[in-house]
Amino acid sequence: MAQPPARVLAGAPVQMADAGQAQAAGAAARRDLAQFVQHNLQTRQAGQPAEFPLDINDIQDLKDAKIGYGFQVYTIDPKDIVAGRGGLSSMAKPTGVWRFIITVHDKPIGLATVERSGAAWETVAYGAAVLSKDVEALMAFHGNAERSNLRFIRVFQAQSDFLEVVSGNDGKARFAPLQSARESLLLQQRAQKNGKPAGDGLADPAEYLEPLRAAVKSNMEAFR
Template structure:
């Protein structure tokens, strides 16, 4: 009986030693795996999203632009409509919007709802302000895989669009879209009503000049799709024919 008991104890002791050795062998590998995962998580670049990444590029682009102008002694005209020449140093990025567009073939195809034709262009524009006054825009887009500022200016559009967005601010920023129909030389602000979810449109100065339709007496007057479709089609066809 004693011999059997001793054999059993030796067997259990052997199994325990083997398990301990196995744990010591595998622990460094598991630890290294965990450390590696933590390192990847720590050094992985954060996903800022399109808006945040685009805005960061606009801010950097504006800072570079101001620095270049200051190195030139601040002489000469700038891309912005500044109240005073010295205000260039006081410019700042103050909100922005993605540019949307409509393909000319969609307009010509006779679809009935503008909102279903609208597509994102991948281009963002950000307001440049001095105090509360909009003085221009910085345009950014992806180039070589990263956001970059590509142009500065557009003071007239910045002022008009800023006023228009403020006028319709009650619908919420998510219900506003800036639309540029290049072939019609037309800019629109789409306003979606939070009550009936219908999309209506405020034509900007370019649209009022390009479309053969009665411009609203005030920007508060929004146009329905049916009021814009035919003038848009005519403008697109006219400009496309002029290019041929």
């Protein structure tokens, strides 16, 4: 029986190209996970595997592993952030990389990262168990039924991930920092210094521009 296509996440109405990518990437994720599961069940002994990329208690848990919804990774050119060439939302561009939540009994245990190689799509990495739980929690809280009001944005040079949330009421985009951003940008310390909440809720993206600019500048200078 054919499996249903993975649910798609986008920050705007899904374009046909994005929908096609999501279906192809999702099919590859399901195919590759089946192979990954079979290989590990055959080659590993029962019990909790050491240094395993997914958050499982026993290798037999993989029998119930499934590919859940997927989302495309967006990013922002560090030069645009430093130069302040626009708002964070307008500067975010798709990378062509898709990530899919992997679940066991509906609980996230990690992510499958899928990229296109020539004409084919393939899974290039498994892992990010902590990120999968963070993403799942924020998407469930902020997303609409189709999660079409969300975008996952990664600023590589600042080691920071955000969830962009577009309001259904006023159409404005606001950002929710994921754990990497909260830690990398020292958001809790900044909030305490300014007498504000801990910085893990929704905020205008402009509030994160200066911390991101500082982090990007620091990291770029470190590699010169």
